Amino acid sequence: MRGKGILLALVLFMLSVVSLQLLLSPASLDRSATGSDSIDETVADLAAQVAFLSQFYENIGQVNTREVMFYGRMPGGMIGFGEGRIQLWMEGTDSGVVLSFVGADNVTPMGLDEVSRHTSYFLGDRGTYTGIRGYSQIAYEDLWPGIDLYYHATEDGVKYEFRVAAGSNPKDIRIRCEGHDSLVIGESTVR
Structure with a gap:
């Protein structure tokens, strides 16, 4: 049960980061406006950045x-x-x-x-x-x-x-x- 709680917390955190990014820069997820990646790729990129910062x-x-x-x-x-x-x-x-x-x-x-x-x-x-x-x-x-x-x-x-x-x-x-x-x-x- 604890594992599910941790997974849920991680998913909620990632969603809040993506939501914050959308609020701060809505065009960043519009491929036609900037050539940026899709939402799925953006979430994966953010997860990789968080992982990189949270380990040695x-x-x-x-x-x-x-x-x-x-x-x-x-x-x-x-x-x-x-x-x-x-x-x-x-x-x-x-x-x-x-x-x-x-x-x-x-x-x-x-x-x-x-x-x-x-x-x-x-x-x-x-x-x-x-x-x-x-x-x-x-x-x-x-x-x-x-x-x-x-x-x-x-x-x-x-x-x-x-x-x-x-x-x-x-x-x-x-x-x-x-x-x-x-x-x-x-x-x-x-x-």
Whole structure:
């Protein structure tokens, strides 16, 4: 029964997205006006975009940086997970930000909750990469004694949480941020 409820929620979500798109741009679904795809193709495209934003992918060579073991899209850029570090790249910039864990063990990230569908990249001269696994979570377990870091891919972006075991010291959590000139923390954003 729970599976039917989740499926119904997904269908309702997709219908609301399509309805919103129709309200904002009614000509976008009129093939004669713009040459756009049909409603069925638009729904499929939206579902693919939601799926792409709501998971992380293993890097088997399709990402140029070997230090990145997993990566994902986030609003305005990309996030990459490597051994003992996280990299952020913002769209429209040539540089990124590197987050490293001060005083932590050099932990390798793990993909958790593998999704059922795989993806492929066809990159011309750089090669073809198929069967790339996706995950809904990335974990750095025991970064500091009794402290784990989990990243979750959601439709709204990337979320993170520290899990601190009883008796562990949350003051051990220290993160170095490199590659930035300034940091502005807004109500729901960091720039």
